[in-house]
Amino acid sequence: MTQSIKVGVLNDMADIADLKDGDPGPGDVTGWLEREIEAVRKSGRLSAPVEFVHAYGLGLPSGTAEAVERAYRQLADAGVGLIVGPAIGDNALVATPLAEELRIPTINWAGAERARGRYMFHHQVGSHEDESLVMARHMAALGCRRLGVVYDISPIGTRHLKYLQDEANILGIAIVATEGISPLADDASEEAGKVLPAQPDGFVYLGLGLSAPGVAAALTGAEWKGPRIMNTAGLRGYHGSFAKACDGWFYIDMHSDSNRTLQAVMAELSAPRQQALAIAKGHDIGRLVAEGLARAKDFSREGVRVGLEQIKWLPAAEGEEGTLLGFGIQDRGALHGRYLVVRQWMNGETVEVTSQP
Template identity: 75%
Template sequence: MAASVKIGILNDIADFTGEDPSAPEGSRPVPGDITGWIEREIDALRQSGRFDADVELIHAYALGLPSGTAEAVEHAYRQLAESGVSLIVGPAIGDNALVATPLAEQLRMPTINWAGAERARGRWMFQHQVGSHEDESLVIARQMASLGRKRLAVIYDLSPIGTRHLKYLDGEARVLGMEIATKEGISPLADDVYDIAAMVLKAAPDGVVYLGLGLSAPAVSRALDRAGWDGPRIMNTAGLRGYHGDFAHACNGWLYIDMHSDANSTLKAVMDRMEAPRRQALAVAKGHDIGRLVAEGLARASDFTREGVRGGLEQVKWLPAAEGHEGTLLGFGAHDRGALHGRYLVVRQWLDGETREVAA
């Protein structure tokens, strides 16, 4: 086996903080950077004697969708491929993962995206599901049905993320005997949706759903508050933005889809070892699982060629996941490109700036 391997890290999530990922490295913190988690899990395998190769991490930054361009993502991806990496980790935004997927297939580059786009899978593109445009919508519909809701109003981003969520929400609502009474699309960057909110509330819904990337979610929340709406409101994993800035307070009372459960024993063990505060539970769960996928894939690879790493990832199976409800498993397979198996989505709610798990 080769003595060293290069891994590319494609960071495309600067929109979480509004920072510019094209700025020189070191001039600002990198939001959502998973480098430390990958290093941590590789070191754990070194200490166990299962891995002894040198690993070089190479970074590329892309101001991708929705605030940037698909071309920026493609440029960053090709930059990493040309640098000689055997594996790329990223992108993290669903729209950008869809851009990268055909590139992974064309360049025969093993890639693990950590986005919600189920369609961002292929022979060479693996998906670690930080949410799912398809699965989240089913959980949302079932949660609203459990609350006795029958007529939903939906405000969704006019983007591949928003429209994909809407398609699956509509399908599951029909199965459950619910009706989408009204739906209105907005810009993913919308800041004023008062008129849209007033319009959907005229349909007399008994539940409101927001679907999208989340940049426009605070505007939706403000508009509903001003209209006096006091019924249940729920959003997709856009609610994960509550871990940053003022989002949690701006969207107080919203149910949302998260990736961690307070009852997950694997997560609890990692949190205890790290002495991590409760507020970091999501970051710990996500980081641990992504890092472990990378480390285990390398350790199981026959060699560090791209073909060898792809085969190594396919051999990662049935590892306990820190994400999701207790019993969620982590791994891939010969024709399995979705990393998380089981009840990996968790309904939570933002209340007074804190996230609280909602009973299943």
């Protein structure tokens, strides 16, 4: 196969006007794509040149859905055969109908299970549906029977809340109070003040995470001592002061200390354990792209779509040991098995918690 292919990288976490020259922007995965493509190239399974085309559209919640659509169409007009992104669930939902309309195979790496289709593939960096189930079961295992919830007023927060309520009903847990909050709020004292009088014995935050430190501060200010958990919003603890602000909180992560694939990659890179999440995520995204291209019979958009469907049973760096990576003819979720891991922020460090059934 001698033809070349363009791969689009859609960054929904930055506006190009805010980037310095040469700055790839937050969350850029191009290096991982290049690394895994080079690995299949060295194996002799891919000889064609691969060109990366970047587009930036600051999406929700800080930006707009229109910016994401503009960036997606920019990549389409550039003639890409595959798009990687968006990374935020709300924006993946914006991009999904575009992938179907324009028939461009796309791999989003977000938490929205609804962001799937014939052309939209989903690498689950969290899940609005699965995370809530894991959180409910973990709180049940801790003995909680009355949960209070503060959730972002957004597709992410409301979707999490629905699935948390469904699983809580099955487990015999009562959700005694819920309060919505702006995804951009930095003060949650009013919302927490409405939930705590219902006397919950466990507390849940659901959302993107920008408002989570405010929720944590409100509980601390109220001297509330019960167990507390949040969704993959807790991944923000890998940067800045978030981990300190949310000390003691359980949260859903994507990497496990037991994962041998992850440990092998980290050893190869001589990487510190603080980089485990970024490495697990980057490796798996890169491998999906590289394997999809290597398995494609041609680099038309249809050819790449079929190539992605041929990825089967690869060991994932994310999740617990045994998590598998792949797609299928009607399977658009990349991660299979126990890909969600309960961890806890303790004194600025992330600690894995024994998984619950």
